[in-house]
Amino acid sequence: MTKQHKLLSLAACMSAAFVASTAMAADAPAAQTSVDLPRTLDGYVAQDKAFWDYLKANHPYFKYLKEGRVVGKFTMSDRQEEWVDFGGGDKYAKNTGRKVAVTYRLPYESFLDLPNNFVGPKKCGECHPSQYEKWERSRHNKIVRFPEELTEPMVQGDLKRPLYKSQAGVLPEGINADDIFVVMGTPRTKYGFVDKWLVRGTYHIEDGGELSKATGKIVAGGNQFSRNWAEHITPEVAKKIHEWDPTFPTKLEDFGAQSSKVWGMNSYGASNRKQAMFQPGSSYCEICHTWKFDFKSQDELFAALGDAKKLRSHVVTKGVGCEECHGAGAHLYGARGAGMPSNCERCHQRFVYNENDAKANFKTPFNVYFKSFCPACGTEGSQSHYSKHYQKGMRCTTCHDPHEVTANDWASQYTVPNMKKECQDCHTTAAYFFSQGGTHSRNSCASCHMPKMGSCENFASIQRPDLAGFDNVRASHIWRILVDPEKKTINPPEGTTDRKLVSPKGWHVTKDDGRPYIDLMWSCGRTAYQDKHVVDAMGCHSPIQSKFPESMRFKDQKTIYNKVLAWQTPVKEGYAKVIADLSNIQDMLKVAKLSTADRAQVQLYAEEARLNAAKLKDDGSWGVHAPKFSKQLVDEAQTYTAQALAILNAQQKTAKK
Numbered sequence: 001m002t003k004q005h006k007l008l009s010l011a012a013c014m015s016a017a018f019v020a021s022t023a024m025a026a027d028a029p030a031a032q033t034s035v036d037l038p039r040t041l042d043g044y045v046a047q048d049k050a051f052w053d054y055l056k057a058n059h060p061y062f063k064y065l066k067e068g069r070v071v072g073k074f075t076m077s078d079r080q081e082e083w084v085d086f087g088g089g090d091k092y093a094k095n096t097g098r099k100v101a102v103t104y105r106l107p108y109e110s111f112l113d114l115p116n117n118f119v120g121p122k123k124c125g126e127c128h129p130s131q132y133e134k135w136e137r138s139r140h141n142k143i144v145r146f147p148e149e150l151t152e153p154m155v156q157g158d159l160k161r162p163l164y165k166s167q168a169g170v171l172p173e174g175i176n177a178d179d180i181f182v183v184m185g186t187p188r189t190k191y192g193f194v195d196k197w198l199v200r201g202t203y204h205i206e207d208g209g210e211l212s213k214a215t216g217k218i219v220a221g222g223n224q225f226s227r228n229w230a231e232h233i234t235p236e237v238a239k240k241i242h243e244w245d246p247t248f249p250t251k252l253e254d255f256g257a258q259s260s261k262v263w264g265m266n267s268y269g270a271s272n273r274k275q276a277m278f279q280p281g282s283s284y285c286e287i288c289h290t291w292k293f294d295f296k297s298q299d300e301l302f303a304a305l306g307d308a309k310k311l312r313s314h315v316v317t318k319g320v321g322c323e324e325c326h327g328a329g330a331h332l333y334g335a336r337g338a339g340m341p342s343n344c345e346r347c348h349q350r351f352v353y354n355e356n357d358a359k360a361n362f363k364t365p366f367n368v369y370f371k372s373f374c375p376a377c378g379t380e381g382s383q384s385h386y387s388k389h390y391q392k393g394m395r396c397t398t399c400h401d402p403h404e405v406t407a408n409d410w411a412s413q414y415t416v417p418n419m420k421k422e423c424q425d426c427h428t429t430a431a432y433f434f435s436q437g438g439t440h441s442r443n444s445c446a447s448c449h450m451p452k453m454g455s456c457e458n459f460a461s462i463q464r465p466d467l468a469g470f471d472n473v474r475a476s477h478i479w480r481i482l483v484d485p486e487k488k489t490i491n492p493p494e495g496t497t498d499r500k501l502v503s504p505k506g507w508h509v510t511k512d513d514g515r516p517y518i519d520l521m522w523s524c525g526r527t528a529y530q531d532k533h534v535v536d537a538m539g540c541h542s543p544i545q546s547k548f549p550e551s552m553r554f555k556d557q558k559t560i561y562n563k564v565l566a567w568q569t570p571v572k573e574g575y576a577k578v579i580a581d582l583s584n585i586q587d588m589l590k591v592a593k594l595s596t597a598d599r600a601q602v603q604l605y606a607e608e609a610r611l612n613a614a615k616l617k618d619d620g621s622w623g624v625h626a627p628k629f630s631k632q633l634v635d636e637a638q639t640y641t642a643q644a645l646a647i648l649n650a651q652q653k654t655a656k657k
Helices: 003-017 041-047 049-058 060-066 079-096 121-125 129-136 227-232 235-244 252-258 298-304 308-313 322-326 330-337 355-360 380-384 428-435 438-442 445-449 520-524 532-536 557-591 596-619 627-656
Strands: 073-076 180-184 190-195 203-206 217-220 224-226 275-278 291-293 315-318 351-353 366-368 452-454
Touching: 041 049, 041 079, 049 060, 049 298, 060 217, 079 351, 079 355, 121 129, 121 322, 129 322, 180 308, 224 227, 308 315, 315 322, 322 330, 366 380, 428 438, 428 445, 428 596, 445 520, 445 532, 520 557, 557 596, 557 627, 596 627
Parallel strands: 073 275
Antiparallel strands: 180 190, 190 224, 203 217, 291 315, 351 366
16 A cells, blocks of 8 residues: 555545544554554554653653652653543543543644655745735744744743743743753743653753753653733732632642742643653644654654754644645645645544533533633633534634634734624624623623633632633633523532532533533623733723722622623513513404504504514523613513503493493
């Protein structure tokens, strides 16, 4: 079998097998077992073995370990753990007999698949300049960069320079630019690193040591810069939050597993000084933060490991480039890449298998992936999966331009994507009502219906789902707001009555009638420093962030519920009366002996009332989008029905005489 035939077979297999809920089948026909490139989930796992063998023989960590210079326990995190067992995949397999990658949609090809046909985005841009220009200035392009490519003004070419008035820089203690292959992330949220052996940077080096020389001590955690902590949740702000929530930490040591020696430098994929994952980029990073080489074989790749400059010189593409969705070489290599062998769901539809959900409804056995107490990055698709929008056929590209995923300055801390379709394009009545809504009309639909709820981190120490904060940088894709005084979007494992943040395991997005929802605290009272909607609206009603008077800062959901109810109750009650009156008018018209003029007048009044009622129902907010305007429509409708009934009642009295 030729290489091209192998790859064609692979593409066909993957497009059929990588479905949203089952990822891929476990077993391949026996005739395919000799094929070099993997075709099954087990095949992908087996492919990683040679890389692991190399790392165990050559990565400095194992020298540190042998010499007793390791602080914390490092666990070996491979593709079996990440792709097969993780996210409840092991439980799903036990219940169904089918192995799946639940949490991840696997890459079309790994960087270990060598040689390959990748040509790089600049080649694609020769014929697709418009798409290239949009992509080039997007975060998809910027999320994986060489050290010299960090052109942000605050970095100034120095990856150790303290950022945002903190003491933390891009790289942690003991890790230098020459020690790493790439930096992961942008100023929007964080900076992490992949070392020059292509292992995820879940550690730092102490005692004046250097990674390249294997000197000092290798220490778990203290490895990732976080803008949120460095700039926003400063020690001063932490004390302010602590006054409201006494469990919120105010000292570095109180942050526990996510802590470090420097405020703003956190432990990610690790617990500070206690535990870290030794995790090759092939088992985790490359699923979304990708890179590809032009090496002709794995032996050539392995020979370059440990030499950052040599590795970088052989990179063909990195970040989320054209070929990650359109296939290596795309149409330049024929039908193999002429289409979409991958799509947004690969990185933005991270599920977990939830046995309680499966028992409650066999049609909805999957839930949103959590790193701690909030939905994780890349879960936009899994959040929307059970929504009405998804069920009606909407997908990511219905609204989003996949090339211009960053419409604003990529270095901004705010996410502003280019939108092909806005909410008001479909929800025209709601948009009209909202435009009449007074103060709130200066906001947008997304301000309330798409709160920043998701987190890029696993910082359980500062996440407070009941209080709607404080580590939220990803827009939720649930849309439906549930007006309830107590029900919460995010909840602990089934049967748990204590909502104290003791363990993040099992927290999930709750479904109501089979669909997820956004609670009122997240919609109106969240604290999210990287949520542009909140910042532009003077902090909305956040108890911490708001610039409004104290009475407008909502510290609990019941307060918000009462405010909403004060708007909705008169509208709902008035609407119900109008509907009842219209039914009564219809019945009376059947027997009433009216003049032609009176009958016409009654019908006109009834029609005007009916139109107002229809607008209120179509809007669906029952006063929330525009309290005064909605009440006005109700009052008008009641005036119309009252006039119609007056004519009918007058006729009845005349008839009796």
